[in-house]
Amino acid sequence: MKEVTIESKLIVYDNLDELPQDIIGLMQKAMEARQNAYAPYSKFSVGAAILLENDEVVIGSNQENASYPSGLCAERTAIYYAGAKYPDLKIVRMALTAGSRIHQTVTPIPPCGACRQAIAEYEVKQEAPIEIYFMGETGKVVKSSSLSNLLPLLFDKSVL
Template identity: 45%
Template sequence: MIQDKEFHFSFREIDDITELPHALQELLVQSKNAVSNAYAPYSGFKVGASVLLENGTIVSGGNQENASYPVGLCAERVTLSAASALHSNNAVVALAVTACGINSHIDKPVAPCGICRQTILEYEERFNRNIEIILQGESGKIYWIFSVKDLLPLYFGNNDLTNTNHS
């Protein structure tokens, strides 16, 4: 029998940064500052990301492009990898992502790509806790999402690797 199914998720759309809790306001500001660390000479699309760790530390990074396009790194993966390398036993509590166009103004939230969504999921599963995600362009609305699983329906996670030895 064929059945139609649907995915639904809730998120918050926010008009002004002051409507966020203070810690998430600071995280969003830091992600905007991280845009200046982005290296995007080919696309002109600069992205900054910041993560808040459970110990209160904020780690930030920007996307890093390469002339061989597929080998560039998104800001989210740069930031998550740096946080893991520097603070390996601290769970990620929240992630903020912002973007800036070199030749255009971005006035809407920019969401993580599929690879980044999968990477965020790995950190949720590693520490067994949801990661709140804050998204904004240079200006405009802010999206507050409560887990990457909302952005990645039918995700592939560590529980799908039942026949392998993983910890």
């Protein structure tokens, strides 16, 4: 038997103002996208903005459905749109913001497990890391230099 330790490295910024200007701009696009979320059931709105290698920005917001499994998270809405419209372009980074309509969300909200797996698929496909910045409505912002920090035991095509 052997015990293995897995570590993740993240950078935590105290607030949006500490980020480089281009990241602030991307996060602002994610905040705008969050306003378009359709979340009548959870009252939890999420916005995503993806920067592609050609400087195009693709946005997405969560879209709920009364049949819960039929909805789609903001991250997957954006990443699947990017993959459909720009299939040969690499994703450089993602900015994510989430907030509740019931209470203020100040804790950074990372992608859910299904979204982590979807992002992993694109990171493996493009053979390059995707930077991910995430936050609540306000407060701290977390940066991961790669999806592998958020999903260290990756399931991908190499095991199929």
